[in-house]
Amino acid sequence: xxxxxxxxxxxxxxxxxxxxxxxxxxxxxxxxxxxxxxxxxxxxxxxxxxxxxxxxxxxxxxxxxxxxxxxxxxxxxxxxxxxxxxxxxxxxxxxxxxxxxxxxxxxxxxxxxxxxxxxxxxxxxxxxxxxxxxxxxxxxxxxxxxxxxxxxxxxxxxxxxxxxxxxxxxxxxxxxxxxxxxxxxxxxxxxxxxxxxxxxxxxxxxxxxxxxxxxxxxxxxxxxxxxxxxxxxxxxxxxxxxxxxxxxxxxxxxxxxxxxxxxxxxxxxxxxxxxxxxxxxxxxxxxxxxxxxxxxxxxxxxxxxxxxxxxxxxxxxxxxxxxxxxxxxxxxxxxxxxxxxxxxxxxxxxxxxxxxxxxxxxxxxxxxxxxxxxxxxxxxxxxxxxxxxxxxxxxxxxxxxxxxxxxxxxxxxxxxxxxxxxxxxxxxxxxxxxxxxxxxxxxxxxxxxxxxxxxxxxxxxxxxxxxxxxxxxxxxxxxxxxxxxxxxxxxxxxxxxxxxxxxxxxxxxxxxxxxxxxxxxxxxxxxxxxxxxxxxxxxxxxxxxxxxxxxxxxxxxxxxxxxxxxxxxxxxxxxxxxxxxxxxxxxxxxxxxxxxxxxxxxxxxxxxxxxxxxxxxxxxxxxxxxxxxxxxxxxxxxxxxxxxxxxxxxxxxxxxxxxxxxxxxxxxxxxxxxxxxxxxxxxxxxxxxxxxxxxxxxxxxxxxxxxxxxxxxxxxxxxxxxxxxxxxxxxxxxxxxxxxxxxxxxxxxxxxxxxxxxxxxxxxxxxxxxxxxxxxxxxxxxxxxxxxxxxxxxxxxxxxxxxxxxxxxxxxxxxxxxxxxxxxxxxxxxxxxxxxxxxxxxxxxxxxxxxxxxxxxxxxxxxxx
Numbered sequence: 001x002x003x004x005x006x007x008x009x010x011x012x013x014x015x016x017x018x019x020x021x022x023x024x025x026x027x028x029x030x031x032x033x034x035x036x037x038x039x040x041x042x043x044x045x046x047x048x049x050x051x052x053x054x055x056x057x058x059x060x061x062x063x064x065x066x067x068x069x070x071x072x073x074x075x076x077x078x079x080x081x082x083x084x085x086x087x088x089x090x091x092x093x094x095x096x097x098x099x100x101x102x103x104x105x106x107x108x109x110x111x112x113x114x115x116x117x118x119x120x121x122x123x124x125x126x127x128x129x130x131x132x133x134x135x136x137x138x139x140x141x142x143x144x145x146x147x148x149x150x151x152x153x154x155x156x157x158x159x160x161x162x163x164x165x166x167x168x169x170x171x172x173x174x175x176x177x178x179x180x181x182x183x184x185x186x187x188x189x190x191x192x193x194x195x196x197x198x199x200x201x202x203x204x205x206x207x208x209x210x211x212x213x214x215x216x217x218x219x220x221x222x223x224x225x226x227x228x229x230x231x232x233x234x235x236x237x238x239x240x241x242x243x244x245x246x247x248x249x250x251x252x253x254x255x256x257x258x259x260x261x262x263x264x265x266x267x268x269x270x271x272x273x274x275x276x277x278x279x280x281x282x283x284x285x286x287x288x289x290x291x292x293x294x295x296x297x298x299x300x301x302x303x304x305x306x307x308x309x310x311x312x313x314x315x316x317x318x319x320x321x322x323x324x325x326x327x328x329x330x331x332x333x334x335x336x337x338x339x340x341x342x343x344x345x346x347x348x349x350x351x352x353x354x355x356x357x358x359x360x361x362x363x364x365x366x367x368x369x370x371x372x373x374x375x376x377x378x379x380x381x382x383x384x385x386x387x388x389x390x391x392x393x394x395x396x397x398x399x400x401x402x403x404x405x406x407x408x409x410x411x412x413x414x415x416x417x418x419x420x421x422x423x424x425x426x427x428x429x430x431x432x433x434x435x436x437x438x439x440x441x442x443x444x445x446x447x448x449x450x451x452x453x454x455x456x457x458x459x460x461x462x463x464x465x466x467x468x469x470x471x472x473x474x475x476x477x478x479x480x481x482x483x484x485x486x487x488x489x490x491x492x493x494x495x496x497x498x499x500x501x502x503x504x505x506x507x508x509x510x511x512x513x514x515x516x517x518x519x520x521x522x523x524x525x526x527x528x529x530x531x532x533x534x535x536x537x538x539x540x541x542x543x544x545x546x547x548x549x550x551x552x553x554x555x556x557x558x559x560x561x562x563x564x565x566x567x568x569x570x571x572x573x574x575x576x577x578x579x580x581x582x583x584x585x586x587x588x589x590x591x592x593x594x595x596x597x598x599x600x601x602x603x604x605x606x607x608x609x610x611x612x613x614x615x616x617x618x619x620x621x622x623x624x625x626x627x628x629x630x631x632x633x634x635x636x637x638x639x640x641x642x643x644x645x646x647x648x649x650x651x652x653x654x655x656x657x658x659x660x661x662x663x664x665x666x667x668x669x670x671x672x673x674x675x676x677x678x679x680x681x682x683x684x685x686x687x688x689x690x691x692x693x694x695x696x697x698x699x700x701x702x703x704x705x706x707x708x709x710x711x712x713x714x715x716x717x718x719x720x721x722x723x724x725x726x727x728x729x730x731x732x733x734x735x736x737x738x739x740x741x742x743x744x745x746x747x748x749x750x751x752x753x754x755x756x757x758x759x760x761x762x763x764x765x766x767x768x769x770x771x772x773x774x775x776x777x778x779x780x781x782x783x784x785x786x787x788x789x790x791x792x793x794x795x796x797x798x799x800x801x802x803x804x805x806x807x808x809x810x811x812x813x814x815x816x817x818x819x820x821x822x823x824x825x826x827x828x829x830x831x832x833x834x835x836x837x838x839x840x841x842x843x844x845x846x847x848x849x850x851x852x853x854x855x856x857x858x859x860x861x862x863x864x865x
Contacts, residue, residue, distance in 0.1 A: 043215035046199035051078045069099025135163045141176045147213045154182025164227045168193050179206050196222045236808035237824045243802050244829045246326045247859055253319045254331055261337040264308050268345045275352035282445035284367045291360050310700045313339055314707040321711040324787045325718040329861030330774035370444045372515050377435040381453055384428055395467035410569030412475040417493045417571050424501045429461050492549040493570035499542050500573045503581045510588035519603045526596050543582055550575045606678050613669040614683030620666055621686045624694040635705050635742050636734055641723055646709045653702050663695055711783050733782050743779040799860040806852035815840035815849035
């Protein structure tokens with residue numbers, strides 16, 4: 001009988017050789033044990049039929065069906081895959097012998113010796129036993145030590161099937177004390193689902209003290225061959241899954257980058273028009289509301305976007321590192337979404353931001369001045385309108401027609417005094433018109449009402465001028481007939497009018513609004529006020545002189561018995577009105593003193609606030625500058641393992657973040673300064689915007705440095721670079737990084753490569769620059785340098801390896817189908833491949849065929865998906 005286990009584990013010739021070599025030993029066993037012979041015949045018959053059915057035939061009796069040599073030759077052809085000489089179809093004994101001889105000659109031609117059992121048989125047996133032990137080790141009640149009694153309870157057969165096809169066997173439901181059921185279950189499942197013919201009978205195995213070793217080996221070897229192909233497919237599928245997982249992770253990172261970049265650019269796009277909007281407001285309060293909105297944007301809305309921008313750069317660098325480590329092409333974001341594009345948009349945003357804040361402050365100054373001018377205009381206009389009240393009626397009266405000569409002369413002198421008063425008011429009218437003109441030029445929102453009031457004043461002034469001239473002419477015509485004049489009244493009127501005007505001007509000045517922005521300006525106003533106060537003594541003397549004139553009039557009238565008719569005929573300015581105005585002016589002086597002193601106190605407070613801000617700003621500015629320089633040194637001079645460096649950098653980052661309360665304190669001072677309308681600070685050269693940008697750059701720089709070390713750890717772990725190699729790379733890089741900036745220009749990089757033993761031509765150097773600087777920035781980072789130094793020797797998946805794995809899953813075809821992908825790969829990765837694989841168009845294509853070769857090369861950038 002043949003050793004059918006060896007026939008399954010060796011080549012076809014080796015299997016036949018083993019069968020012939022062991023025939024004599026088996027024949028002796030047959031003579032000794034008829035039951036054993038029956039089992040051997042049955043097992044070998046089943047084994048032969050498992051091959052013959054591939055040719056569409058089978059045997060029932062070994063001696064009878066192989067006697068004519070026809071099916072024996074067919075069996076050898078199926079096993080070997082080769083064609084034997086054409087058999088003879090005659091029925092004579094000689095024909096049958098010739099056919100058997102042809103089969104034996106074919107076996108001999110393969111170098112098969114038909115004697116004994118060789119070492120190869122023993123090795124095959126041990127190997128098969130070891131395979132069984134490894135596969136069944138996790139299963140309870142299974143302990144495979146041989147190919148006879150270890151298999152009697154049937155659990156080992158079921159364990160082998162469950163290990164490879166858990167969907168076919170409910171192992172936990174099997175009982176060790178029910179071997180027949182266990183064996184039949186395994187035999188039926190193997191025949192139905194695994195295409196393994198039933199070679200053994202459960203009752204024969206159970207009822208035999210020591211089942212036939214060779215029969216069980218033959219049957220178990222069928223399991224080995226059935227599952228070896230599945231194992232190979234599983235290995236191929238695992239490789240593909242690993243490659244696809246890397247690709248899917250990278251694609252997710254790309255999608256996340258694109259999404260975050262799009263959202264950040266969209267936020268910048270929406271924000272810039274708001275910052276560029278220069279719609280003017282009507283009041284200081286409205287502009288201060290805009291200033292508060294801007295402060296809210298700067299302190300609340302923008303900081304998260306600064307973090308997003310920093311995270312975007314870190315994600316981009318990490319993605320590029322992972323792509324290089326997995327031998328993928330560099331990631332090129334969509335047009336307009338490069339890191340440089342985002343930096344450009346950010347630069348535009350900050351430019352608009354700076355201009356917007358400057359515009360807000362400028363507008364507040366402008367509106368503050370407008371409101372001051374408008375209030376001053378209405379104040380002066382009200383005073384002038386009060387003065388002109390009744391003047392038109394006075395100038396149009398005809399009183400001189402019935403007056404005496406003295407009365408006419410008095411009227412004429414009174415009119416001259418009025419002309420003097422009118423001339424004095426000319427300057428006030430011009431001031432009112434000038435203020436109205438300035439309000440127009442500064443686009444005051446209520447210019448219409450200002451212009452209307454100013455025009456009314458000017459029109460009335462023209463009427464008064466014309467009426468004044470007309471009355472003067474009338475009085476002068478009457479004067480020729482009237483000669484008497486009261487010189488004393490006239491003297492009073494002449495002196496009272498300018499003094500009255502002086503007092504009105506003084507009172508107006510004492511009530512005048514003022515706005516200052518520093519101590520120098522308020523001190524100037526105080527000095528002017530003190531100068532005014534120094535003139536009061538002389539003014540009081542003039543007041544007393546005027547009052548003396550009036551007293552003299554009374555004295556002369558009394559001494560000469562003159563009965564005065566009433567008021568001074570030359571002026572309406574009475575001694576009482578002069579005294580009243582003088583008292584009011586004297587009351588206004590201390591009020592003006594207090595207002596100026598309050599403003600001086602305010603400016604002193606503002607100066608203190610300037611000094612507080614300056615002290616804090618100078619401290620923060622020096623801290624930021626020192627930390628920026630320190631980070632630059634740290635990034636170049638870091639020692640220890642990368643993990644130590646990363647730990648130290650993160651601790652350093654925490655130290656820097658602990659300084660945030662100082663920044664917040666400075667922001668508080670800055671807010672107080674803006675609310676106090678302080679626009680300059682002679683105590684510091686720092687501005688809040690300058691320090692904000694510096695702080696953001698400091699946080700971004702330390703985050704970038706941490707990310708560089710994280711990427712170096714990724715590279716080290718993926719490439720297998722030792723700490724000593726990294727230190728050597730760092731020392732070489734630092735030597736040629738002449739600016740100590742953490743990156744170098746192409747000429748310095750060329751020198752670095754030459755120092756490492758690379759002989760470079762222009763084309764080779766251009767190729768290397770394309771690897772280390774895929775974005776064409778003109779600079780090479782340390783991360784890109786170590787990636788280049790290690791990438792050539794790294795064992796990474798390649799497109800050819802992935803193609804070979806797909807070929808296994810496709811059963812050696814040049815294409816693969818969707819069903820095959822869904823059967824061999826996890827659902828999500830199968831659908832990922834189906835969605836991206838192009839249809840296969842080769843000459844051997846079938847409907848639904850997919851091109852796994854172009855898909856595999858596309859994963860590594862060698863073609864397009």
